[in-house]
Amino acid sequence: xxxxxxxxxxxxxxxxxxxxxxxxxxxxxxxxxxxxxxxxxxxxxxxxxxxxxxxxxxxxxxxxxxxxxxxxxxxxxxxxxxxxxxxxxxxxxxxxxxxxxxxxxxxxxxxxxxxxxxxxxxxxxxxxxxxxxxxxxxxxxxxxxxxxxxxxxxxxxxxxxxxxxxxxxxxxxxxxxxxxxxxxxxxxxxxxxxxxxxxxxxxxxxxxxxxxxxxxxxxxxxxxxxxxxxxxxxxxxxxxxxxxxxxxxxxxxxxxxxxxxxxxxxxxxxxxxxxxxxxxxxxxxxxxxxxxxxxxxxxxxxxxxxxxxxxxxxxxxxxxxxxxxxxxxxxxxxxxxxxxxxxxxxxxxxxxxxxxxxxxxxxxxxxxxxxxxxxxxxxxx
Numbered sequence: 001x002x003x004x005x006x007x008x009x010x011x012x013x014x015x016x017x018x019x020x021x022x023x024x025x026x027x028x029x030x031x032x033x034x035x036x037x038x039x040x041x042x043x044x045x046x047x048x049x050x051x052x053x054x055x056x057x058x059x060x061x062x063x064x065x066x067x068x069x070x071x072x073x074x075x076x077x078x079x080x081x082x083x084x085x086x087x088x089x090x091x092x093x094x095x096x097x098x099x100x101x102x103x104x105x106x107x108x109x110x111x112x113x114x115x116x117x118x119x120x121x122x123x124x125x126x127x128x129x130x131x132x133x134x135x136x137x138x139x140x141x142x143x144x145x146x147x148x149x150x151x152x153x154x155x156x157x158x159x160x161x162x163x164x165x166x167x168x169x170x171x172x173x174x175x176x177x178x179x180x181x182x183x184x185x186x187x188x189x190x191x192x193x194x195x196x197x198x199x200x201x202x203x204x205x206x207x208x209x210x211x212x213x214x215x216x217x218x219x220x221x222x223x224x225x226x227x228x229x230x231x232x233x234x235x236x237x238x239x240x241x242x243x244x245x246x247x248x249x250x251x252x253x254x255x256x257x258x259x260x261x262x263x264x265x266x267x268x269x270x271x272x273x274x275x276x277x278x279x280x281x282x283x284x285x286x287x288x289x290x291x292x293x294x295x296x297x298x299x300x301x302x303x304x305x306x307x308x309x310x311x312x313x314x315x316x317x318x319x320x321x322x323x324x325x326x327x328x329x330x331x332x333x334x335x336x337x338x339x340x341x342x343x344x345x346x347x348x349x350x351x352x353x354x355x356x357x358x359x360x361x362x363x364x365x366x367x368x369x370x371x372x373x374x375x376x377x378x379x380x381x
Contacts, residue, residue, distance in 0.1 A: 001309070005376050006316050013369035016119050020364050021102075023047070024115045028104040029092050034084040034149035037062050041083055044118065044141045051122045053139070061156035062143040066121065069128050070136035076164045077378055078138040079121065079371070080330055081114040081171040082145035082153065086353050094355075101349075101358040108349035108359040112367065113171035114141060116346040120371035132379050138165070145172070145330050148187070150291035154330040158337065167306055167381065168334040168341040169374055173327065173352070175366060176314045177345040180307045181326035182335040183229070184295030186264050187255040188271070190215065192239075193284040196248025206283050208250040209239050215278050215285070219254060222270045229326065230258035230267075253290065259326050261295045261336075293328055294336035303340040309380055310342045313373045318366060346370050 032040040044064045048056035056066035064083070070076060085106025087093070095104040104111070121139040124131075131137065138161065142153030158165065173179070192215070194206040216234055224230045232255075239250025256267045275285055311322040331341035346367030349359035 001313055001316055001373060001377055001380065006373060009317070009369040009373035009376065012123050012372050013365045016123070016368055017365040020115050020119050020368055021361060023119065024102065024107070024112055024364065025095060027115060028095050028102065028107045028111045031089045031091060031093055032084050032106070033088045033090070034144050034146045036090070037083045037143045041141065041143070044083065044114070047118065048121075053122065053125055056139075059156060059160070061153050063153045063157060064141035065157070066139040068121070068125050068137040068139060069131060070138070074134050074136045075166045076136045076138050076161060077167045077169070078140055078157065078165050079117055079169045079171070079375060080140035080142050080154070081117040082110045082143070082330060083114060083141050084143055084146050084149060085109070085111070086146045087355070097361070100361050102361055103356060103358045105355045105357060107357050108174065108347050109352040109357065110145070110172050112347040112349070112359045112364060113345070115364065116367035116371040117141070117171050119368055120375055123372055124375045130376055130379070135378060137375070142330060148290055151293060151330060151333055154333045158333055165334065165339060168331060168339060170330040170341070170343040171346045171367075171371060172329050172343050174345040175348050175363065175370070176318050176320040176322045177327070177343070178307065178310050178314055178322040178324055179327045179329060179331060179343040180303055180324070180335070180341065181259055182294065182296040182332040183257050183259055183326050183328040184261055184264050184332065185255050185257040185293045185328060186268060187253065187290040187292070189251060189253055189288045189290050190275070191249065191251045191286045191288070193249050193286075194247070194282055197246045199244045199246055202246055205246050206280075207246045209247040211278065211283050212237065212239065212250040212252060215275065216252060216254070218274050218278070219271065222256070222267055222274065225263055228258055228260045228263050230256065230260075230263050232256050257328065259295050264295065293332050295332070296335040297338040300338060300340065306340040306381060307342055309377050310344060310374060313370065313377055314344070317369050317373060344370065344374065
């Protein structure tokens, strides 16, 4: 990237750092569970309108979409960050500051990244002449990235704009991550139902909790490939009524992840075979899909070029070598479609998906510079 462009990004970040922190303090308090992002989406849309981006709107998937320089037919590049957090709070989220850090559930994943997107988008709109001719931009605050949201927002975005989107950037996770390899996942709810009964008088009847636990142990013996990153996990388990009753129902949420769709489909077969082997009289087992995230399609020269430019920007602005480890993000959708996509971290912090998550307040400036520099880098692609 040209030194003058990097200097422009740094000046922008320095002059907008304090405003971005104030925006982060406000956004981080607004609850936004997956499938219930309405309050945060409304705030984001109004903020964009108040800052001159009056084309912003909220779609049926609760995405906030703001076209910049889109004539309705030109190629598009999308810059996105998700609005939802993993926590189910519906009242104001707690925020505290200590030692140069901001602490709040979801403050880094993904609220600080969302702030970087918004403030950089405003600057881009003011300097849209720096975009390549014939290229429009979509600024997207998308819904349902976390957990069982199943990437609903990003799926809706690509349903609406399709192949017009030539490149996709997601601001998510932490500096200096640059993800271009998607980890796919298949998620299942397993329900075990039995007659149940009294723990003493009916002892010997099948217990749904015990049967589910034995099944889970068997599922953890599914064969994972040695040469493809793949994992298994039971995330929740619940059931029964009280200590002196044989459980008549128990359920669990189970997933497997892999960077290969073929591995995921092989695990489907193994899982179905394992569950079928537990079918016995008096024990009903039902398996219900709770969502699938696709892995990447084969890499293309366009993706390699995009990732190379993103990495150059990260190195130039941070002095660090980018972390290219695969992950599961909104970029899974375009990557599965063969559309070049990067997920880039725009903040420093830790303890994501915990209520003690934190971000380094000073790093918000780094995120602003990175987000804006990547927007300006489109002239190099």
